[in-house]
Amino acid sequence: MISKSEKKAAQIRAARMMREAGIQINDSEVEEIEVVDFGLGQLDIEGVQVFTMVNTDRLAAKVLVLFPNQTEPEHWHLQVGDDPGKQETIRHIWGDLRFYVDGKDTMKEGFLVPGKHDVYSLRHEIVLESGDQLTFEPYEKHWFQGGSRGAVLYSFSTTVRDGLDGFSDTEIERLTIVEEKRDES
């Protein structure tokens, strides 16, 4: 759960990073930025900010923002009914970004979220430069992390049903709850 003020502050911060990275976002779109804490209640440590440019029944184009040292938890994209599952290509735009995928432990620049080693099973590190891309097929497990500057990246995919992703951390709830009571109360 996050508070309304925490959500708003994260939207403004994400928009500022997007603009620094050269991504156009209109002022009216800033409040559409999704702030995701995965139900874990520690947004700055585990979370992601998502600006959806397009999401139709066939495809989605998004800009993801990671704050400095923020981690998107380990997950994979499931088959849903007739849909073979989300196919996703990410393209790094700006900042410090590392992905973790299946393979030999090469972790060097990144870090495991404290106290959560068991739900971050992948340790094969890929450090991305601007313009670098990775494609994930359905069920291909991955997690990623912003470095000291944080990161701004594109995510291009088939239709997104984030509510149906699989997560290694069973504590995760993909749909973020924003506290309804007033922050000042």
Added chain:
Amino acid sequence: MISKSEKKAAQIRAARMMREAGIQINDSEVEEIEVVDFGLGQLDIEGVQVFTMVNTDRLAAKVLVLFPNQTEPEHWHLQVGDDPGKQETIRHIWGDLRFYVDGKDTMKEGFLVPGKHDVYSLRHEIVLESGDQLTFEPYEKHWFQGGSRGAVLYSFSTTVRDGLDGFSDTEIERLTIVEEKRDES
């Protein structure tokens, strides 16, 4: 048909405009920019430059560049076999951009390509600002034009099979031929 040197110059010019618009493109990717003259042999008047970030069997994400006063000819996306046809969302990033779609003649900022009024049937003008988006369903006819600064825009779509688009101008060949002989010969 375009010459090799014309293609290279257009790639460099397009990359410069992309970077000015804030889009990251690696030096090694510049030569992958597709320079499309639609077989009409007047690239600066009718043409488009296309940087493909992703094109899988399910989706495509591209950056399109229009030089100043360059026009992408009127076209539509056809059904192909089991595919219901390309669904495309464009998002304006930078520069001067107008689209022409079905509807009342409201043409004001743009112009019809000289001598080609019959193959540009649509006259309903939509002038886009940065961040504005339009979605085209299969078979929805459209054409677009860069203004005095030209334009840089995203195109997000289902799988692209440009060779199978329909064009109002029957002179058009979608696959650009690059002259093989040396330019200096």
